[in-house]
Amino acid sequence: MEVPILKQGHYLIASIQSALTDADLSQLREALIERVGRFRARGVIVDVTALDVMDSFAVRTLRDIAHMARLRGAETVIVGIQPEVAFAMVQLGLTLKGVSTALDLEEGLAFLNVQTQVRIDRGPGRLDRG
């Protein structure tokens, strides 16, 4: 199943809705990295709220997305990891080192706003002065 990727301002939001196969995950990685360039995105949010299992391949793909996006100029944050999933992950030693995480989409957006210093309110430009 293909994961929809939404563009929201300077950010890309990928919301995973169901368990993904390894191929789906790779496809998501490719699509995200390509779009970071196309939309000149400053941040990427991957929402995994709907996932109740996370295997090593999924964790590695998320880490790769974060690292690759950073190389292309965007900060990544993983949001919505369930408590049970988090617990299972640390027991398996899958800790997403070096990748930012946040509680949910709202927190993720707040985090990116701080990280990327995006100013939503634009001051008057030359054109406005007329």
Add this chain to the structure above:
Amino acid sequence: MATKGKEAQSPLPDPQAQTESTAALLRELVAHLRQNRTQLREEWARRITRAQLLTAMTEEEIFAEATSVYDNYVEALETGTFEALQAYARNLSERIIPRGVETHEVVGIVLLLRDVLARSLFGKYHEDFDKLNRILDAYEPAANRIANTVAVGFVQERERIIRQQQEAIRELSTPVLQVRERLLILPIIGVIDPQRARQLTEQLLRAIRTNRAKVVVIDITGVAAMDSNVANHLVQTVEASRLLGATVIVTGLSPEIAQTLVTIGVDLSEMATVGDLQGGIEEAERLLGYKVLPLEDLTPKA
């Protein structure tokens, strides 16, 4: 003749006939036990007192319990079903466990009853050795099963109580408290075993989500000792919290614990530590953007 001899040698035991005769014997046995109820019961209670069992109970109580155990015992022998006895054993255990009755006492009194009854059977059938044998064949398996049922019932009840208490202690001992918006503290007191560490982590993760916490202060002032296992649990808790987007600050590492951790070489570099709980909360407030000021600084100067 050979065939005739063989037949006489091994009269094929008809299983149904055998059960029937066992049932008949048990019926006879039960009638005997009913007839001598008063006398056997008194003998049993006397022997319990003499063996100094059930010292936590008065003589009247022992007699009263002995009576109902006796009746349940005979009933189990008669019906061959153990549900009623099981329920009674559980009920009895529930009443006597809080009074400090031990396992060996319960097993002891049931075995005493078995012996008292066996003796009375010896007395009754001592002239007919064959009959005595058959009666004992019927009696012994049933009696052993009864003893087993009562003992198991007692132990199960005890275990149930212990489990219940453990659960209560565990829940009491790991409160997750919110001290400010988005700031939780988790004071840990006592020994951390793997099971408690797991429960603690689960509770914390749930609390992080429901309170939408961004910072957690784990205070381990009350933890007496720490080994590499406990340290690893702590690291896992910190990691799992981070996956939910919360920062963890650990406070209250005693000099002994600090020394142990350095000596055994646990890597705590990923963990933010602050000396005491006050320092930890101050650090957390800083992370959250709070600033605590004395009141006079807030009143505008005239």
